Amino acid sequence: MRQAIQAAEAVGAGTPPLLSIESVSVELPTRRGPLRAVDGVSLSLAAGRTLGIVGESGSGKTMLSRAVAQLLPASACLSGRVRFDGQDLTALSPQALRRLRGRAFAFVFQDPMTSLNPVLTVGGQITETLKEHLGLDGAAAVRRAIELLAQVGIPNPEQRLKQYPHQFSGGMRQRVAIAIALSCEPKLLIADEPTTALDVTVQAQILDLLAREQRRRHMAMILITHDLAVVAGRTDAVAVMYAGRVVERAPTRTLFRAMRMPYTRALIAAIPKLDAPPHTPLPAISGLPPDPTRPSPGCAFAPRCASADAQCRKAAPPLKAVDVGAHQFACWHPLAGAP
Amino acid sequence: MRGASDRSRPVAAGNGEAAPLLRVDDLSVDYQAGGNTVYAVSGISFAIARGETLGLVGESGCGKSSLARAILRLVAVSSGRVLFDGVDLTQLGGAPLRQLRRRLQIIFQDPIASLNPRRRIDDIIAEPLLIAGVADKTQRDRRIDDVLTAVGLDPALVRARYAHAFSGGQCQRIAIARALILEPELVVCDEPVSALDVSIRAQIINLLEAMKARYGLTLLFIAHDLAVVKAVSDRVAVMYLGKLCEIAPTEALFQHPAHPYTALLLDAIPRPDPDAPIPASLAVGEPPSPLAPPSGCRFRTRCPRATRRCQEEVPLLREVAPAHLVACHVPLSSAGPEAPRPR
Numbered sequence: 001m002r003q004a005i006q007a008a009e010a011v012g013a014g015t016p017p018l019l020s021i022e023s024v025s026v027e028l029p030t031r032r033g034p035l036r037a038v039d040g041v042s043l044s045l046a047a048g049r050t051l052g053i054v055g056e057s058g059s060g061k062t063m064l065s066r067a068v069a070q071l072l073p074a075s076a077c078l079s080g081r082v083r084f085d086g087q088d089l090t091a092l093s094p095q096a097l098r099r100l101r102g103r104a105f106a107f108v109f110q111d112p113m114t115s116l117n118p119v120l121t122v123g124g125q126i127t128e129t130l131k132e133h134l135g136l137d138g139a140a141a142v143r144r145a146i147e148l149l150a151q152v153g154i155p156n157p158e159q160r161l162k163q164y165p166h167q168f169s170g171g172m173r174q175r176v177a178i179a180i181a182l183s184c185e186p187k188l189l190i191a192d193e194p195t196t197a198l199d200v201t202v203q204a205q206i207l208d209l210l211a212r213e214q215r216r217r218h219m220a221m222i223l224i225t226h227d228l229a230v231v232a233g234r235t236d237a238v239a240v241m242y243a244g245r246v247v248e249r250a251p252t253r254t255l256f257r258a259m260r261m262p263y264t265r266a267l268i269a270a271i272p273k274l275d276a277p278p279h280t281p282l283p284a285i286s287g288l289p290p291d292p293t294r295p296s297p298g299c300a301f302a303p304r305c306a307s308a309d310a311q312c313r314k315a316a317p318p319l320k321a322v323d324v325g326a327h328q329f330a331c332w333h334p335l336a337g338a339p
Numbered sequence: 340m341r342g343a344s345d346r347s348r349p350v351a352a353g354n355g356e357a358a359p360l361l362r363v364d365d366l367s368v369d370y371q372a373g374g375n376t377v378y379a380v381s382g383i384s385f386a387i388a389r390g391e392t393l394g395l396v397g398e399s400g401c402g403k404s405s406l407a408r409a410i411l412r413l414v415a416v417s418s419g420r421v422l423f424d425g426v427d428l429t430q431l432g433g434a435p436l437r438q439l440r441r442r443l444q445i446i447f448q449d450p451i452a453s454l455n456p457r458r459r460i461d462d463i464i465a466e467p468l469l470i471a472g473v474a475d476k477t478q479r480d481r482r483i484d485d486v487l488t489a490v491g492l493d494p495a496l497v498r499a500r501y502a503h504a505f506s507g508g509q510c511q512r513i514a515i516a517r518a519l520i521l522e523p524e525l526v527v528c529d530e531p532v533s534a535l536d537v538s539i540r541a542q543i544i545n546l547l548e549a550m551k552a553r554y555g556l557t558l559l560f561i562a563h564d565l566a567v568v569k570a571v572s573d574r575v576a577v578m579y580l581g582k583l584c585e586i587a588p589t590e591a592l593f594q595h596p597a598h599p600y601t602a603l604l605l606d607a608i609p610r611p612d613p614d615a616p617i618p619a620s621l622a623v624g625e626p627p628s629p630l631a632p633p634s635g636c637r638f639r640t641r642c643p644r645a646t647r648r649c650q651e652e653v654p655l656l657r658e659v660a661p662a663h664l665v666a667c668h669v670p671l672s673s674a675g676p677e678a679p680r681p682r
Contacts, residue, residue, distance in 0.1 A: 056536035057507075170399075172445050183422075199398035200563060202625055204607040226536060229609035233617045242578065253613045270541035270565040271611050278589045280570065284541035288506055 004147035017044035017083075018220050019068065019188060024080035026063050026072060032293040037063040039244035039295075040321070044297070047187065048218040050211075052231030052252065054267075055241035058289055061224050064241070065190050068222075069105060070097050084189065102133045108210075110193035112173035114166040122176050123161030126183055133184045146180040152209060171202035172306035175209065182213055189214065192224045207234055229269055230236075232256060239328070240264050243290050243300035246319055250327040262302045262328070299332070308332045347566065358425065359386035360557045361525055363412070366419035368405045379405035381581040382419070382613050387525070392551065392558040394589070396565055400629055402581040403561045410559070411445055412436065423525065440528045441471055442594040444518035446529035450510035456503035460487075460513055463502060467521050472528075483518060483546030489553060490516045490546060508539035515546065519554055527559045532567060543571055565608055569593055574662070577601050580629055580637040583656060587663035597672075600638045636668065644669045 038060040045051045055061040056098055064152060066072050068082055070089050082089040084104060089097065109115040117125055127141035136144060142161070149157035152175040174194065180311040181189055191210060195203035211234055214221050223235055231238050231252065239249040240261065246262040259265050269283040272296040290296065299316055302308040311332050319330040322337075368380040379402040387393045397403045398579055408414040410421050421428040426439060447453040454463055461483065468479045473493050484494040490512040502510065511531065518526055528547065532540040548571060551558060562568050568575055569589055574587040577598060585598040596602045624641045627633055639645040646669060654666040 056538060169625050199626075200565075201398065201603055201607045204609070207609070227609070228537070229611040232611050233611045233615060245445065256611070256613045267537055268611060270537050270601055272541075272544065272564075272570040272606065274566050274569060274593065274605075274610070276570070278569055278572055281548065282541035282545055282570065285538035286542070287537075288508065289536075 052235035060244040105188040106186040394568035397578035454502040
């Protein structure tokens with residue numbers, strides 16, 4: 001009962017979603033043949049909500065986020081639709097997309113040193129965005145840039161504005177990147193491993209900052225990470241990806257407490273726990289993720305799954321809903337779920 | 340004088356009985372960088388008993404990798420001693436150092452970068468044996484097969500292949516095999532799992548534990564992830580800006596951290612649990628530059644408990660509970676009634 005209420009809340013019942021990803025696939029050409037990086041993913045996100053996308057490297061989580069923003073490599077082949085705020089992004093012209101980026105949705109990437117321009121001052125990079133997208137004049141843009149830097153917790157913003165990215169620490173650089181992402185008041189922020197390059201004490205501060213600004217601006221957020229601990233306390237719902245597909249999607253609490261997909265359970269179990277005594281053997285997932293250029297007809301996790309049988313190896317299970325539809329999983333032999 | 344008092348301390352060995360396999364004594368490492376001096380490691384002392392795993396944690400730039408490399412003499416030691424089985428490595432050179440180095444090995448963070456992609460696995464793992472003068476090919480082959488099997492790889496499948504054909508997790512298994520082929524006594528693991536995915540990370544942690552048992556290894560296990568360190572360590576040392584803050588048996592450190600920095604690190608870890616409370620406010624700021632560390636206690640600029648004394652006087656490591664040492668003027672009470680932590 002309580003779960004059903006939570007589930008309905010998590011999808012933002014009643015309101016049409018801000019973002020809806022419909023059967024999106026992305027194929028990349030490689031020397032070893034086409035690589036299906038994203039394979040028929042459908043997800044939606046309501047305004048003001050946070051969706052975590054969790055997966056290991058190569059699971060397609062980053063490529064999916066690039067598909068949302070239509071920022072795929074030129075050689076990539078995209079199919080499916082991405083609806084954002086009533087518009088089909090896949091049908092828009094490059095000019096129209098350019099106008100939308102920044103104002104409609106913005107990115108924060110893993111490595112702020114590569115996402116910032118090293119030869120431009122931080123102030124120059126923030127005001128550029130403000131002038132381009134919001135049409136502010138020079139003085140207004142500088143005033144706004146100072147406000148933004150102060151909001152993301154950078155001391156002495158007036159002085160810092162004149163400095164270059166290399167004069168900032170990793171955490172401060174990520175704050176600058178967040179200030180730029182927030183500068184045009186986007187409706188959706190896509191944060192792709194925003195804290196992976198940062199130290200643990202700094203990581204907590206950056207995650208707090210993102211959560212605070214998200215609430216304040218009623219902004220939707222997609223938090224992409226390989227770290228289940230990062231999404232545990234900070235998302236409304238989580239989608240778990242494996243080999244290009246969403247294999248489970250649930251309200252965050254349900255995912256951790258009553259997961260149905262064996263991969264999700266194995267992934268959570270494999271994390272070393274702080275409350276376990278030293279030298280406790282970890283329940284590791286045996287084997288390796290599949291080769292994405294050699295897809296198998298069945299469930300991609302089957303070769304590593306203890307409950308896999310002939311059916312799992314023959315046919316890929318569809319992502320199906322239970323209950324009110326918020327909890328979906330792709331498994332022929334799901335776990336029992338809630339105790 | 341400080342060295343003398345160091346030596347009488349219980350830092351000497353984890354179990355306090357047998358002579359430690361490794362003893363690091365007042366070790367410092369400085370680098371010259373554009374006219375500035377970076378004090379990467381400043382006067383660190385600790386010991387590791389034979390068969391023990393000492394975990395070493397700290398944030399980037401705290402000097403943990405410099406310390407690891409200095410122990411193996413991969414970077415120059417500025418001052419201090421590194422005693423391996425009683426022999427001071429800092430005084431050795433040439434053939435004696437090469438001889439001794441067979442007993443110490445290192446595993447690096449990036450398993451793909453630490454293997455030459457254009458060499459066969461066979462050659463990569465045979466090289467230490469060739470350098471060590473194992474001339475008999477049959478004997479080499481047998482030892483390579485043994486160690487590859489031990490790290491969970493099928494020798495028949497992997498020996499003829501090139502390193503570039505393997506994934507990160509497999510490369511780390513190969514790097515571990517290369518480190519173990521000479522049957523070393525001490526293995527320094529420098530962030531051995533931080534570049535790996537969660538599902539692979541657990542495999543490699545379990546493998547290191549199994550290899551430790553099989554080969555009777557002593558480990559210095561360096562990582563920034565406290566949960567990973569807790570999973571493998573008998574004792575844990577915490578470093579901040581080139582200095583040791585705290586060193587204690589693993590459970591004691593996690594249950595009763597005495598240094599405010601250790602407590603901050605523990606609070607900052609995100610828990611894979613949606614019901615775990617997110618700490619309201621963590622001590623602010625980021626580590627200062629190691630080019631100009633703060634006076635006195637180096638953590639004082641971020642410490643909620645800092646006093647005037649912390650600014651003026653460098654805190655020395657002292658014992659607050661059996662085998663639990665902390666370098667802090669105002670430590671958190673470590674055995675008091677309010678000490679047990681909720682998590």
